[in-house]
Amino acid sequence: MIVKATSYTVLAKQLAAFFTDRSIVDISLGKVSVSPDGTVEFGLEITFDKSRLIQQK
Amino acid sequence: MAQSIKNLTAAILIAISAFLAWTEILPAYGFTGILKSTIVEKQELLNLKSEVSTRIEELNKERGIRYAELQRFSFVAPEILGLPELVSTLESIFSKSGHLLSDFTIGKSNQTDIKNGGLGFINIEANSRGSYEGFIQVLDYLEKNIRLFDIKEISVGEDVSGAADQLSLTIRGNVYWIKEVKTSSTVRGGAQGVNSGE
Numbered sequence: 001m002i003v004k005a006t007s008y009t010v011l012a013k014q015l016a017a018f019f020t021d022r023s024i025v026d027i028s029l030g031k032v033s034v035s036p037d038g039t040v041e042f043g044l045e046i047t048f049d050k051s052r053l054i055q056q057k
Numbered sequence: 058m059a060q061s062i063k064n065l066t067a068a069i070l071i072a073i074s075a076f077l078a079w080t081e082i083l084p085a086y087g088f089t090g091i092l093k094s095t096i097v098e099k100q101e102l103l104n105l106k107s108e109v110s111t112r113i114e115e116l117n118k119e120r121g122i123r124y125a126e127l128q129r130f131s132f133v134a135p136e137i138l139g140l141p142e143l144v145s146t147l148e149s150i151f152s153k154s155g156h157l158l159s160d161f162t163i164g165k166s167n168q169t170d171i172k173n174g175g176l177g178f179i180n181i182e183a184n185s186r187g188s189y190e191g192f193i194q195v196l197d198y199l200e201k202n203i204r205l206f207d208i209k210e211i212s213v214g215e216d217v218s219g220a221a222d223q224l225s226l227t228i229r230g231n232v233y234w235i236k237e238v239k240t241s242s243t244v245r246g247g248a249q250g251v252n253s254g255e
Contacts, residue, residue, distance in 0.1 A: 008148035008158070016141035029140055033160030 005040045008032075023052040132203045134233045138179060143232065146202065147183060154194035156187030156226065177236035181206075182229045186216050192226050199228075207231040 005011040011032065018024050030043020135142075143163060151158040164180030185195070192213060199206050208230040216223035 008144055012141040012145040012148070015144065019141070027140065029144075029163055031160060031162045032144070034158070 001044055003042055003044050004035070005042070008040055011040050011042060018046065023049050025049045129203075133205050134176060134235050135204070136235050138177070138232075138234050142204075143181070146204065147181075150195060150198040150202065151183070151185050151187075154187065154198060155191040156185040156195055158183060158185045160184050175236050176233045178207075178231040178233045180209075180229065180231055182227065185226045185228075186218070186220075186223055187226065188222055189224060192224055195226065195228070199230075205233050207233070 003014075005014060015027065015029070018027050024046055026047040028043075028045035028047075030045070032040060032042040035041045140163065147158060147161055161181065161183040164182065187195075196208075196211075199208065208228060210227075210229040212227040214225050216225045
């Protein structure tokens with residue numbers, strides 16, 4: 001997914017927040033660039049731990 | 058008469074002492090003799106234990122002294138890639154230098170650096186615009202950065218937007234982290250951003 005953040009600092013905070021969630025196994029960060037309106041645009045791919053999301057019978 | 062009573066009393070006392078020595082002290086003496094060899098063995102064991110304890114204390118002290126160094130090393134090559142830290146470091150270096158970080162890519166890397174054993178590395182490419190002085194400062198900050206940033210390639214050119222005295226800068230390099238042996242408890246930490254890419 002393509003995500004926008006107001007600054008690089010906010011992007012770093014978002015990434016750090018994702019890593020605190022135990023159900024997230026991996027995060028792939030795409031190309032990070034500054035868009036003409038001044039926001040930071042980046043691609044993000046999040047891999048979830050299926051076993052934590054779907055209850056095992 | 059009085060002399061014979063004295064002699065009798067002395068004889069009785071001697072007899073009682075001899076009896077007590079024979080029945081109480083002599084068996085204990087024999088038992089102590091048997092224990093002597095065991096006591097020597099136990100003493101040796103105790104000495105060994107106290108020696109080991111002293112060595113552990115020394116090692117503990119050594120660890121305390123070296124802890125700061127180890128902690129510093131963990132900043133040079135941490136245990137995880139640390140995507141958030143990388144982003145904020147790049148932002149900090151370029152903003153301090155007055156360069157506009159237009160875009161960057163944190164590349165794909167799931168390989169181990171063969172030359173350096175257990176070190177994993179990831180490619181970083183950053184594009185920025187700014188002055189020549191800023192460019193020098195970027196390099197200076199990268200060099201002084203506590204986390205190792207190995208610059209592989211630098212491209213400097215005139216800024217295509219046509220602004221005066223502005224350069225466009227591309228830096229390609231590697232950052233390192235200590236690759237963990239993946240166990241069930243370390244998979245999450247080790248995989249942090251390993252597949253980061255376009």
